[in-house]
Amino acid sequence: MTTSTTEMPTAGYGASFLRGLKSFTLLRESWVGMVGAFLVLFWITVAILAPYLAPFDPNSSIQPFAKPGIEATKGGGTFWLGTDHIGRDILSRIIWGSRTVLIYAPLATLSAYTLGILMGLAAGYRGGWVDDVLSRIADIILSFPVLVLYIIIIATIGASGINIIIAITFASSPGIMRIVRGLVLDLRNRDYVAAAQTRGESDWRVMLIEILPNARGPLIVDACLRLGYVIITIGVLGFLGLGLPPPDPDWGGMVNETRQMAMAFPHMTLFPCIAISTLILGFNLLADGLREISLRD
């Protein structure tokens, strides 16, 4: 009896890992999902290989106001996407900017998910006053227009990488909590939950090991969508001047710094916009593909 209970979770993990792999091979059947996966993998590769791909240093001022495709007058090399108003190479900034976005967005999403899942599990599984209190808190936070909430939080605690993660966690965990709560309400009456309870397992063990893995399908799809949305948020905060402090490249911030010159030098703003849009599109298409596949099973 004891051996079977300790072995079961590991066997379950192996099987679920295999199933996870299988659903990624299933992605081949949905061309929308494939395009999304390609875009996401493309940017992840760019972010990892940034030091090797970027032709120039992203923060050093080389030659201001160069149009795309112009050769550098000193030191050689080509500004494939031009340079900005203080002479930084835009291609290099976009490449290094992908790192910024692909570090902060997953971190913020992960942190929001951790809090949201814990709150959702507690609310759905315990019910009663725990559920009431947590749901009311979620209702109140969700009644703020999101960007107003971000602006107030960033205005009071200041703009920095950590604070952006805190703000995103605060603003999006209630939404995740609601989803998890709904899934738990559906799952908590299943036989395997009752079995675990009869075995005398602790509440948190039941929640995290019995219920959570079975709720993963909709959560993975939601996480993909939310990652896209968090990238939008980071971009918008950068664009409004509330994002990461300069000089390190950040796509939203690049648009903010150069938009006054968009009339004469549209390349300065246009390319960061295309970069951020393709990354978000990648996550959204991936989510759509995954949803399509999960509905088919």
Place this chain on the structure above:
Amino acid sequence: MVMLVIKRCGFMIFTMIVVSLILFMLLETDLTGDPAARVLGQFSNAEQRELWREQHGYNQPLMLRYAKWLGNFATGDLGESIRFKGPVADVMLPRLWNTAILGFWTFAVMIPLSLILGVLSGMKEGSKLDRSISVFGILTTSVPEFASAVIFSSLLVFGLQWLPGTSSMAGGFEFKQLILPALVLIVYDFGYVARMTRASMAEVMTSQYIRTAVLKGLPYKSVIVKHALRNALIAPFTVIMLQINWLLSGVIVVEFFFAYKGFGALILEASLNNDIALLEACAMVAVCVAVTTQTIADIGYTFLNPRIRFS
């Protein structure tokens, strides 16, 4: 039904009170840093700060200050704006009106468009038309507002020179200046409403009474228009009301980008200039609008849905 209305309105008031408390704690207390330092800037000395605190009554007990602040709010005294050197209400009202105009035109185009697209793709789930519309919707919602603002303005303003690049309305109201901001908001938001309409329509289309209507030989058109639409449009009603909440976020970006003198730009200005009184008032108004529309959405949904109304 009456109980529901009372309950929802009660919760609305409760939310507003909690929100006011959160705002007060965040902006008016030492919890997140000295408010005097925030207003006077980081280069002010301790003496100046102390004087400011004394003048503005910041040395009184916390509860008393909150009660006073809330009382002033309830009676319409929103305080003075530091940035605009005048009463907050005088600054805010014209801005709210401008945003209402922008919001009206955005909704006037976006709602019919997204409902039509949603119904068209929900009518035949999985059809080519359905797939194209949903992929198009994903495409447009993937481009953040500031990016589509850049793309549209480089296309329509700098490229084709059809539209003006700013919407500051410096020489009086001009409809032409409203087109770009509204277009950006429509393009970003319509995909979501269309998607929700599609889901609702697709669900109705698989229901038994639609099958009956088709099987008894009614023309397809009248099945859609007379039977399906009525029920399929209940859920989108809620989504549209909740969209006002999203619009409030969207207008901040769009108004900032196009220098439109609206409410969204005002919130941002208040926050960037540490104009506490203005920021509080704007945030309260924004939350009030959001909560009111959510309440209307809830009550409206119950009222429109006969299954809930009569049970």
